[in-house]
Amino acid sequence: MMGGYGGYGGGQFRISPAVKWLIIANVILFIFQMIPRIGPVVTSLGALSPIAAFLHFQVWRLFTYMFLHSTQSFFHILFNMLALYWFGQELEEMWGRKKFLIFYFICGAGAGLFSLLNLITNPYVLVIGASGAVLGVLTAYAHYFPNRQVLLFFIIPVRVRTLVIGYAILSVFMVSFQSGGTISHLTHLGGIAVAWAYMKYSRAAETFINRHIYSWNTRKQKARAAQALNRKRYFEQEVDPILDKIAKQGMESLTSSEKKILKKASKKDKYQFSKRKILPFQ
Numbered sequence: 001m002m003g004g005y006g007g008y009g010g011g012q013f014r015i016s017p018a019v020k021w022l023i024i025a026n027v028i029l030f031i032f033q034m035i036p037r038i039g040p041v042v043t044s045l046g047a048l049s050p051i052a053a054f055l056h057f058q059v060w061r062l063f064t065y066m067f068l069h070s071t072q073s074f075f076h077i078l079f080n081m082l083a084l085y086w087f088g089q090e091l092e093e094m095w096g097r098k099k100f101l102i103f104y105f106i107c108g109a110g111a112g113l114f115s116l117l118n119l120i121t122n123p124y125v126l127v128i129g130a131s132g133a134v135l136g137v138l139t140a141y142a143h144y145f146p147n148r149q150v151l152l153f154f155i156i157p158v159r160v161r162t163l164v165i166g167y168a169i170l171s172v173f174m175v176s177f178q179s180g181g182t183i184s185h186l187t188h189l190g191g192i193a194v195a196w197a198y199m200k201y202s203r204a205a206e207t208f209i210n211r212h213i214y215s216w217n218t219r220k221q222k223a224r225a226a227q228a229l230n231r232k233r234y235f236e237q238e239v240d241p242i243l244d245k246i247a248k249q250g251m252e253s254l255t256s257s258e259k260k261i262l263k264k265a266s267k268k269d270k271y272q273f274s275k276r277k278i279l280p281f282q
Contacts, residue, residue, distance in 0.1 A: 107136025114190025132191030139195035
């Protein structure tokens with residue numbers, strides 16, 4: 001579970017759309033988790049289990065686990081949602097809702113992938129909590145605003161960058177003492193690592209992807225243009241002479257091969273037929 005920290009802020013209360021709905025979803029599922037008999041089922045179906053996710057291919061757990069929290073301590077969900085509220089809104093305003101949500105789920109799922117290492121030490125551990133995704137958000141926030149200060153444990157002023165580095169070091173240290181439970185320091189470390197990699201390489205990755213998508217779209221457009229040109233040539237060379245013959249001599253003048261050409265062309269490109277005001281040949 002993330003340690004408590006607070007941010008400096010003020011003004012009118014507001015909350016951005018993606019952050020709002022993420023918080024609402026987390027709170028609703030937390031309420032379900034607290035309902036007797038229903039709660040354990042919800043947790044067991046959504047928690048990230050290395051055995052279930054990676055050996056039984058229940059990949060949805062890489063996403064559902066980040067919406068579940070420990071019901072034994074209200075602080076688990078409280079600090080995660082406060083951190084999401086404090087640091088997520090400014091990122092969403094900078095990036096837009098779509099990019100922010102993509103980043104959030106990449107960090108959460110990527111942090112979950114780090115839990116694969118639990119197969120070595122404790123394959124039956126259940127991991128829950130938004131901490132991996134939220135730490136990813138905090139890492140991105142530290143990238144843009146490294147010298148902003150937050151209140152560690154609501155008391156000690158600390159720069160955001162220092163907080164992230166400290167938490168990463170703590171997570172590395174605590175991994176050695178991981179002994180099961182519902183909170184994984186591997187997942188925390190994964191959230192920070194994935195966010196760091198995203199911030200460092202996302203622009204290059206986006207450029208690479210956009211370049212290849214542009215290249216692929218260009219090739220696709222050229223292929224479509226070539227097909228359209230071939231169809232046009234086919235009609236001009238094969239079909240139009242037959243249509244001219246019909247106009248001059250009537251349908252009775254067509255040979256069986258010419259009828260086959262018209263029938264094939266009517267199925268091949270109805271647009272060209274309608275363009276020439278000819279009904280599909282029966």
